Amino acid sequence: MTLLEDQLRAVLAGTATPPTSTADPLADLERRVGRARTRWAAAGVAATAVLIAAIVVPLTVLGHSSSHGTTFTTPAPKVLSGASFRSMTVAPDGSVWTLSGIQHGPEYLSPVTVDRRDPTTGQLKATYSVPTYMRSIAYAGGQIWVWGESSAGAAVHTIDVTSGTTSDLVDVDPRDTLASADVGRGRPFAAVGHYLVVLASSGRSALAFRLSGSRIESRSLGRIQAAKSMLLDGSTLVLSDKGVASGTFNAADIAFPGTNTSVDTRIFSGMPLAQGVGGVWTAEGSPLAEQTGLGGQVGTEVIPPRAAGMDHAPYAEPYSVVADADGGLYVGWSRSADSAAQASYLAYYSAKALSANSPKPTAVVPNAGARDLAANPGGGVVYLKAAGNSANGALTVWDPTAPKLTGKPATVRPVLWSDHRVLSQTVSADGSVWTLSTNRRDNPTFYVERHEPAAGEVVAKYAVPAWAESVTAAGDEIWVWGGGDGGYPDGYVEAIDSTTGHHVIRDLGRGKAILPEGYAGHSTAPIASGLFAVLEDRMSLVEIGLNGPAHVTVTPLATVPNVLKVFSDGDFGYASSATQNLRVVALTTTARARRKKPGLLSGPPLAVPPHGLIVNEQSQVTEEQSSEGYLGMKFKAPASNGRDTVPVLAALDPSGGLYVGWAAQPGHAAQILTYYSHANLSTDRIVNVDPSSGTVRETEPGPPDASVTGSQISDLSIDIAGGVVYRQGGPSASGTVARWDP
Amino acid sequence: MSMDPRLTEYVRGQWPALVRYATMLCGDPSEAEEIVQSTLTRVALRWRFVNDKANPDGYVRRALVRACIDSGKRRRREPALAELPDVAVDDRLRQVDDADQLRRALAALPPRQRAVLVLRYFDDASEATAAELLGCSVGTVKSQTSKGLAKLRDLVAAQDLMVVEVSEEKS
Numbered sequence: 003m004t005l006l007e008d009q010l011r012a013v014l015a016g017t018a019t020p021p022t023s024t025a026d027p028l029a030d031l032e033r034r035v036g037r038a039r040t041r042w043a044a045a046g047v048a049a050t051a052v053l054i055a056a057i058v059v060p061l062t063v064l065g066h067s068s069s070h071g072t073t074f075t076t077p078a079p080k081v082l083s084g085a086s087f088r089s090m091t092v093a094p095d096g097s098v099w100t101l102s103g104i105q106h107g108p109e110y111l112s113p114v115t116v117d118r119r120d121p122t123t124g125q126l127k128a129t130y131s132v133p134t135y136m137r138s139i140a141y142a143g144g145q146i147w148v149w150g151e152s153s154a155g156a157a158v159h160t161i162d163v164t165s166g167t168t169s170d171l172v173d174v175d176p177r178d179t180l181a182s183a184d185v186g187r188g189r190p191f192a193a194v195g196h197y198l199v200v201l202a203s204s205g206r207s208a209l210a211f212r213l214s215g216s217r218i219e220s221r222s223l224g225r226i227q228a229a230k231s232m233l234l235d236g237s238t239l240v241l242s243d244k245g246v247a248s249g250t251f252n253a254a255d256i257a258f259p260g261t262n263t264s265v266d267t268r269i270f271s272g273m274p275l276a277q278g279v280g281g282v283w284t285a286e287g288s289p290l291a292e293q294t295g296l297g298g299q300v301g302t303e304v305i306p307p308r309a310a311g312m313d314h315a316p317y318a319e320p321y322s323v324v325a326d327a328d329g330g331l332y333v334g335w336s337r338s339a340d341s342a343a344q345a346s347y348l349a350y351y352s353a354k355a356l357s358a359n360s361p362k363p364t365a366v367v368p369n370a371g372a373r374d375l376a377a378n379p380g381g382g383v384v385y386l387k388a389a390g391n392s393a394n395g396a397l398t399v400w401d402p403t404a405p406k407l408t409g410k411p412a413t414v415r416p417v418l419w420s421d422h423r424v425l426s427q428t429v430s431a432d433g434s435v436w437t438l439s440t441n442r443r444d445n446p447t448f449y450v451e452r453h454e455p456a457a458g459e460v461v462a463k464y465a466v467p468a469w470a471e472s473v474t475a476a477g478d479e480i481w482v483w484g485g486g487d488g489g490y491p492d493g494y495v496e497a498i499d500s501t502t503g504h505h506v507i508r509d510l511g512r513g514k515a516i517l518p519e520g521y522a523g524h525s526t527a528p529i530a531s532g533l534f535a536v537l538e539d540r541m542s543l544v545e546i547g548l549n550g551p552a553h554v555t556v557t558p559l560a561t562v563p564n565v566l567k568v569f570s571d572g573d574f575g576y577a578s579s580a581t582q583n584l585r586v587v588a589l590t591t592t593a594r595a596r597r598k599k600p601g602l603l604s605g606p607p608l609a610v611p612p613h614g615l616i617v618n619e620q621s622q623v624t625e626e627q628s629s630e631g632y633l634g635m636k637f638k639a640p641a642s643n644g645r646d647t648v649p650v651l652a653a654l655d656p657s658g659g660l661y662v663g664w665a666a667q668p669g670h671a672a673q674i675l676t677y678y679s680h681a682n683l684s685t686d687r688i689v690n691v692d693p694s695s696g697t698v699r700e701t702e703p704g705p706p707d708a709s710v711t712g713s714q715i716s717d718l719s720i721d722i723a724g725g726v727v728y729r730q731g732g733p734s735a736s737g738t739v740a741r742w743d744p
Numbered sequence: 745m746s747m748d749p750r751l752t753e754y755v756r757g758q759w760p761a762l763v764r765y766a767t768m769l770c771g772d773p774s775e776a777e778e779i780v781q782s783t784l785t786r787v788a789l790r791w792r793f794v795n796d797k798a799n800p801d802g803y804v805r806r807a808l809v810r811a812c813i814d815s816g817k818r819r820r821r822e823p824a825l826a827e828l829p830d831v832a833v834d835d836r837l838r839q840v841d842d843a844d845q846l847r848r849a850l851a852a853l854p855p856r857q858r859a860v861l862v863l864r865y866f867d868d869a870s871e872a873t874a875a876e877l878l879g880c881s882v883g884t885v886k887s888q889t890s891k892g893l894a895k896l897r898d899l900v901a902a903q904d905l906m907v908v909e910v911s912e913e914k915s
Contacts, residue, residue, distance in 0.1 A: 028755055
């Protein structure tokens with residue numbers, strides 16, 4: 003034991019328990035649990051509604067647009083300027099202002115400018131040079147405020163919106179540095195009259211600045227332990243205070259000179275984010291709620307949209323909220339509880355949508371990467387769309403209130419992403435694409451490669467035994483299986499730690515190998531603990547997992563004769579059986595017991611959305627539930643060489659869109675991929691069903707949003723960076739991987 | 745549906761210890777409480793999966809370790825050295841300062857390394873247990889422990905150096 007180790011033990015043992023900010027942590031916890039349960043239940047209801055809405059929609063596909071008319075789609079965001087901007091703000095006179103700058107270490111490469119732009123075209127109207135260390139801008143009291151910090155100290159700079167005259171303040175008290183993290187968190191400031199208020203000094207206190215003539219003055223607002231701020235009713239600045247009960251906000255006196263640090267308090271359940279029509283939009287954890295500011299809730303509560311993939315992130319917080327003049331609401335949902343994260347899912351809720359019990363988005367932008375969200379004077383919202391991990395972003399506008407009329411389905415070319423001899427591919431939760439490849443047809447060697455999706459480069463390569471058959475991402479591991487040679491004549495399964503590359507292998511033994519993959523079915527499905535799989539006897543359903551880092555376990559779950567293929571929805575494994583005319587059983591992989599009664603489907607399952615299975619019924623994709631049967635969705639098959647095709651692949655993307663792969667006949671690989679966006683599937687215009695009687699009145703269908711043809715398409719995987727990744731090529735070792743993002 | 749009484753009882757008794765444990769793991773007292781709350785909420789929602797409901801401590805702490813690592817990966821942390829005192833400390837306070845320097849250095853470690861050290865030197869977890877908790881191999885635990893200690897040494901040495909430099913500058 004070294005001295006350092008001894009010291010470390012002592013330091014750890016001497017760690018004090020920090021003071022609890024919540025008076026009753028248990029009550030707080032119970033409230034959170036209750037809210038999460040309510041939200042999940044509501045999310046289930048909302049998702050069911052969306053699915054029921056979608057399943058009554060008979061959609062025509064390729065070549066049918068002329069006979070079935072056009073469809074409305076949500077306009078995509080439009081990049082006004084692709085230049086790299088650090089910060090953006092909007093002035094009431096209808097101008098958009100940007101701070102340029104290429105990040106280079108703590109400062110920016112010159113020149114750095116503040117630019118005035120047209121909110122509709124992004125055209126440059128005026129430009130002002132500012133010091134290279136300026137890092138953020140905001141509008142307040144007729145001025146564009148610019149601030150930043152260099153080794154010489156913090157500096158504040160103003161530009162008069164009307165005259166363009168400028169003022170400077172340098173040498174802010176170094177104890178009140180503006181470089182704290184709070185300044186960059188999206189709500190660092192509030193404009194009050196002619197004042198700009200910033201949070202400063204790592205949440206230690208707040209500062210107010212005002213322009214007096216041509217001079218900028220500053221003063222501290224006292225010792226409030228401020229973390230966030232919000233301007234209410236255009237004049238009252240409220241600051242959260244760690245020193246008082248949760249939900250209580252200090253209303254600050256921002257006069258020059260000031261008197262008290264707090265002149266009033268407001269009570270909210272959660273953090274106020276935006277002024278709404280009936281109250282203030284607040285967020286506590288995930289849901290947004292409209293409150294009066296006196297502890298009362300107006301009534302509307304908005305939960306994270308399930309399509310955004312937020313249902314598994316209980317503390318996803320709306321990062322940025324903007325209410326529009328028509329009573330609508332823009333919400334940037336973030337998957338991270340860290341409010342510094344960019345909004346990965348931008349949703350618009352119309353006033354009508356907000357009047358519903360469980361509001362659903364009117365329009366969405368997946369993978370928005372939005373920050374600095376603001377109402378755009380030219381319509382919609384304007385924001386900076388970040389690319390990758392860059393702190394900068396492109397100036398982007400989105401106006402979903404003006405739907406566009408579109409006609410023919412689009413054909414989008416896929417990108418051939420890997421020309422290796424790929425046998426199988428998968429996408430793991432970290433966004434990497436993993437392929438199982440081989441080097442030659444005779445006496446081949448097999449290896450698993452990890453690709454970074456942005457560059458398409460191989461960043462890791464692992465040799466695996468022959469004859470490897472397939473690769474799947476499940477849990478934190480990448481699973482490979484196969485056998486027949488390479489020391490495992492009966493079959494093996496291998497788990498590779500996707501973080502460390504550590505791998506462990508298990509010889510499955512005679513008669514216990516995993517059923518080979520075929521185009522007709524999947525023999526494994528990912529579950530939280532590993533794999534749900536059917537063995538080569540076509541009847542043994544097993545759970546394959548890890549017991550510690552060095553031991554692969556194979557746990558029998560059930561026996562179902564003549565299993566065709568297996569699926570999972572994360573919690574349950576499903577198996578379709580040939581002898582029982584496509585019987586589907588659902589097994590919980592945790593309790594290792596049947597939890598659902600076997601049901602019957604009218605066709606082989608293709609995908610498992612939250613409340614049913616998408617199956618292939620006589621050349622049609624339908625939506626069914628194993629226990630309740632047909633629910634109604636039908637997609638008419640596209641034609642190929644004058645013959646109808648059959649659906650053989652399906653995958654749901656995080657935004658609620660659906661990819662379907664169509665083949666010439668059952669058991670064959672797909673030749674055509676089509677994509678139906680969430681907006682297409684849930685367009686009000688084509689939803690028409692009587693839920694009580696189940697009567698469906700088919701109205702004008704919409705065509706798919708995009709389609710592409712390919713050769714022997716298989717292994718369809720949703721790429722979390724957008725689009726799908728799939729394999730092309732037959733069962734021989736000549737496959738390629740392509741990526742398609744319509 | 746309210747929380748299981750056994751979980752309620754557990755939270756009531758273990759709350760301070762869990763917040764303290766999270767403070768060690770994440771290096772940030774202000775964040776520790778939020779992580780504990782969010783972790784306990786997840787545990788409550790997944791209560792049916794907890795095997796030992798009479799004593800969920802192992803399950804909760806395991807979840808806490810992973811939550812702190814995930815949280816640490818998300819955060820952009822400023823270097824701990826930025827918060828060094830700008831004057832040299834009195835000798836009588838030297839012992840306190842050493843512990844403080846070590847605590848700051850620990851907070852500056854990458855989240856996974858910090859978790860390994862907490863598990864090994866606070867929980868006295870074996871390498872195998874730590875590997876299982878962290879979902880990695882024993883070899884990774886060994887290497888992360890070694891790297892973590894080495895980095896601690898470097899960080900503490902750097903802080904000493906900066907204190908001396910500042911002190912000399914003042915004089």
